[in-house]
Amino acid sequence: MKPVIVVHGGAWAIPDALAEASVAGVKAAALAGIGVLKRGGRALDAVEDAVRKMEDDSVFDAGHGAVLNTDGEVELDAIIMEGETLAAGAVSSVRNIANPVSLARAVMEKTDHVMLTSQGANLFAESMGIPTLPTDSLVTEKERKEWEHYKNYSAGVEELFNSQWGNDTVGAVALDSFGNVACATSTGGIRNKMVGRVGDSPVIGSGGYADNRSGAVSCTGHGESILKVTLARLILFHMDQGRTASDAAGFSLRYMGERVKGGGGAIVVSPTGDWTATFTTERMAWAAIQEDLLYYGVHQSNMHTRVRLSVFI
Template sequence: MAQATNNLCKPGVMESKPVLVVHGGAWAIPDDLAAESVLGVKHAAKLGFAVLAGGGGAVEAVEAAVRVLEDNPAFDAGHGAVLNADGDVELDAIIMDGATLAAGAVSCVRNIANPVTFARALLEKTPHIMLTGLGANQYAESLGIHQVPTEDLVTENAVAEWEQYHKYKQAVANLFNKHMVHDTVGAVAMDHGGNVACATSTGGITNKMVGRVGDSPIIGSGGYADNLSGAVSATGHGESIMKVTLARRILLDMEGGKVPKEAADAGLSYMKNRVHGHGGVIVISKSGDWAARFTTQRMAWAAVKEGLLHYGLNPGEDLLEDINDFN
């Protein structure tokens, strides 16, 4: 069975400086959600980084950060997830260990508030990478993973969005043409041992077909982590991201010598030009350099490294404060 990597440094290996980056989704975040979205990613980044600062591993840190975002109804993951065509909630998530390439992913799961934790259980307890639908929920029940009523995961905003769209194709077209792809969440991290990890979680697109799976749980699309290159978590129009396997594409460019910002911009540009898709990514390299890039109107993101909290929402924005000054 695959196991999460031990975070301790190997003898003779220089200790790395930990770093953690999170995103709350790339889309046209309205002004009335802007402040809440920024506050949410800052909070997730601080709590995720605290795991690293305490000696925890990258897998543990990205899970902790994404759990915070899943618990925040401002984001489309866990609490606050959007509704499918039947008015139900179906959730997707992935987590990946860059040291071993072990991954756990779940898709179309219901009534689970923290699918990222369920995904980690798959990584650690089974030889499989992905479980979906009814079988996934049955396995979650066998593990004793807490399940909640659907109404606990649904917000008034999610219901209002669902009522706005009557057909799946119309919903996707409207979101895509307006650059409004709702807010998947994710995290990437490097721990003291130089190990990297990624995690991505989502409720998908409003009024999606029942059983639709987007990029988020697909290895190489919604996320990828490899100690030999780095880690990526993606957000945006899922079908476009899958067509270009965005996360893996970015890491291949980094293996070819590009720094995170260059590789992220190249991958997003290719997706835009090749399949007219928009989105965003957070990226970390094997040396601990990082980037948060997007082609949508906005993306809420935050990063912590060496005691500094970086965050932003609008294009070109990189605000900075001492991590100890943020409560």
């Protein structure tokens, strides 16, 4: 089986000022993930490493670079899942963890649960010896200024998402040489969200899903809309009916737009290596590597660049 990694940096109205940095970030994440796969690593390890790379990059809204809620606080969500046994772990509303995707993996591997939230997730992190850090260190000066500027802005969460000041999720899907798939999704949510708001990202079947029999999906976009249609599982349902990854993702995203008026995107990989990065928002930064070819793009027009790689990290 030829390994595949696909990553995204969020489907939203990415402004011109962030487009180049967003593409550079997803390319670096894809290289991190394929490096794991090229060394014979598992899809689960590859998606974790790829997402950690983006959580550490403040251009994205996950980990470092997280946006602030109405009280000016960080609340992070993440999920990770592997397709062989359907094992999954998730966390929501955690505040001082640089890499929530790794905390989600610890929930998957060290507990009998799928999701831990808020104080419970932080207590578990402490018991596992997972490092914490001051929440302020996750917030850029730019985000603090943006939050101060817009904190009294009267708008619903969907309007905030559609604006150019509404960062979004990161995610990765992978197929390894053993035929296993995995997904991971991580986010800081939407700026000025209500305290305690949880979107689709940590919810199994919505923000992500992985099953060796169907494929792996990581979703991004308007979280409330994604939750209503359980987007990740919907895409895999259509793949089970014989659609390609691209057709299944496109059909499901159009359905979400028609049914609940929500925009978003998804990255998908099938058990045979068929993959896609599809979105209905203005832009989505994404990158994929398959058979030593790196693909990447950001515009909705489906235009992308392809380059051949000779050296892997």
